[in-house]
Amino acid sequence: MALPEVYWDPHIPLPKLGPARAKVTVAVVALLCFINSYDGEFVFDDSEAIVNNKDLKPATSLSNIWRNDFWGSNLSSNSSHKSYRPLTVLTFRLNYLIAGGLHPVGFHVLNIILHAVISVLMIDVFAILIGGLDYDEKGWTLNHAPKTSLLAAIFFAAHPVHTESVAGVVGRADLLCALFFQLSFLTYCNAFNKDGRFSVLWVVVSLVLCAAAMLCKEQGITVLLALSELEILRMGLLKRLGLMSLGGLSMLYARWRIMGTGPPAFTEVDNPASFEENLFIRIVNYNYYYSLNAWLLLCPWWLCFDWSMGCVPLIKSATDWRVMWLLLLWCVLIGLINQALCSPDSQRRRTLTLGLVLLVVPFLPACNIFFRVGFVVAERVLYLSSAGYCLLLAYSLGHWCYRWIRYKKLTSVMLFALLCMYVVRCAVRSHQWRSEQSLFSSALSVCPLNAKVHYNVGKNLADRGNTTAAVKYYREAVRLHPNYVHAMNNLGNILKERNELTEAEQLLSKAVSVQPDFAAAWMNLGIVQNSLRKFEAAEQSYWNAIRHRRKYPDCYYNLGRLVRFPQSLLDFSDCLQGNLGQAELIGREALKLLPKDHTIMFSLANVLGKLQKYKPTEFLLLRPCQLKEVLCLSSAVLYHRWGKLELAKKHYELSLKLDPEAPGTRDNYNMLRRKLDQLKHSAP
Secondary structure (H helix, E strand, O other): OOOOOOOOHHHOOOOOOOHHHHHHHHHHHHHHHHHHHOOOOOOOOHHHHHHOOHHHOOOOOHHHHHOEOOOOOEOOOOOOOOOOOHHHHHHHHHHHHHHOOOOHHHHHHHHHHHHHHHHHHHHHHHHHHHHOOOEOOOOOEOOOOHHHHHHHHHHHHHOHHHHHHHHOHHHHHHHHHHHHHHHHHHHHHHOEOOOOOEOHHHHHHHHHHHHHHHHHOHHHHHHHHHHHHHHHHOOOOHHHHHHHHHHHHHHHHHHHHHOOOOOOOOOOOOOHHHHOOOHHHHHHHHHHHHHHHHHHHHOOOOOOOOOOOOOOOOOOOOOOOOHHHHHHHHHHHHHHHHHHHHOOOHHHHHHHHHHHHHHHHHHHHHOOOOOOOOOOOOHHHHHHHHHHHHHHHHHHHHHHHHHOHHHHHHHHHHHHHHHHHHHHHHHHHHHHOOOHHHHHHHOOOOOOOOHHHHHHHHHHHHHOOOHHHHHHHHHHHHHHOOOOHHHHHHHHHHHHHOOOHHHHHHHHHHHHHHOOOOHHHHHHHHHHHHHOOOHHHHHHHHHHHHHHOOOOHHHHHHHHHOOOOOOOOOOHHHHOOOOHHHHHHHHHHHHHHOOOOHHHHHHHHHHHHHOOOHHHHHHHHHOOOOOOHHHHHHHHHHHHHHOOHHHHHHHHHHHHHHOOOOHHHHHHHHHHHHHHHHHHHHOO
């Protein structure tokens, strides 16, 4: 499999470094590009995959990781995205255990380290792809293209399109998949020794590593296609090709069974082209998406955390000017394929062929050909494919330097400028990924037509208390996407708080008409209708919410507070005009629905105290005594009235410990102490 010395390699304007120094150089570049994301927050998808994912918690059974999807939902659920990545979730869980909780620094640091390791291993992968396998006298692998492989690895380490995978914690799936992809590839190549003999054991190990890559992210299985192409180029034995085919088919079958033999369900806003009935329009838009991905590799300046919801309008006719981009893409691809197949230069044929394989093959699961995907463009899916682009870019530069030696200094300056731009862009983009505020705001200039961008900016502003500014972005999100139910729900909530009830009711009513199973919107609609004194409609809305979400304590509580019941559960004893017996019944029923609600406990205890049922009152007040100072004070007052002065003293002191500045509590405590002193002195 050894090839002659790569003729363009000596002309690349880089120093020829030894293997160790080359790997250190690549690692330093990778760390330099993304190190400023180490102390970032959990942002965007991290909330669902990590913060709200119960599979990370030590209290959750470890077996759940193997039954649930990447987001913590059961794979059999209709809402599951069928993304089965248990090994990735396992690393999240280890991060959680080591850090003792959800501390993002450890998560980010591991991502950065993984990217550096992957970038270093790329040197070995590129060396084999370009120069083939060859060994020295000691059996060590020789690198026949040290400068080309180093340059391609540096391009990979510093490519800005990797920012989402490295700076976003959920990008761990892409990183681990790439790592096991490389290990599977290198292990397979290790099956060939310097004597030309072949080891089946190493092939089996390679298949195991391929399975591990697939358990990190689905596209890991594409390493088998890359290895198959490698075997075809070296005229590999049918036995090895058959073994890989059998392993690949077994993995696909197992994956299909695990995800329930059915594809995930996506909506039109996730991938509008895939829902287009006209086949021609669908194909044109798919190819336009490919050209956008190619542009992100070529010019990674316009990067966005989300490309859905109107960010990329559909091409509806052949006269759309954007058609020129997909035509340009295919002209370039056809030219490269022609050179890869027909060039008289064997080294060029090999490098271009394997570069195109590494570019295209890992992208196949995201191309919409085999199944519908849940996105338009996603920078994270380009992590592995970018390796093919970096190899082609390094080859092009080397070939240019070989053909135009007199421009070597100019080429060196341009190469240095390009690498500096990559590093700066990575640093800037990594900084944007440190917080949701900067991440979401950065997308406004890239995808101004994306309703989700405006929604996330508005949500972030609302979470930080700036509801006035949030309203502006929520309205824009609804304008861009009139059926955006989450934007309508959040906007309706803010308008409800501002007492703009009529518009709030209109928005929430539309939200539940668009998505009838939206439980939160039903509950919020009920609150607004209750405020508008539409009591029957409010009750129906609450029941609709409960119908779609059986475990919904907030909705049960709001239903209990509904005016058509005997006034509010918050102070039902006063509102019943002395009907304490009925108040007790209602309070006990409310406590069954919300057994940990301290407000209900206090209200019911107040009713029982007035009914002189001291023992059950004591039981209710003691349950949350350590959590609520107001209940500790109430317990102290109860014991004071009851005549149990020592217990009253104990609870007054606990109440003062929780709230030392409470003047009324201090006065009662001092009064009690004087009474205890009097009793002590009057005792015989």
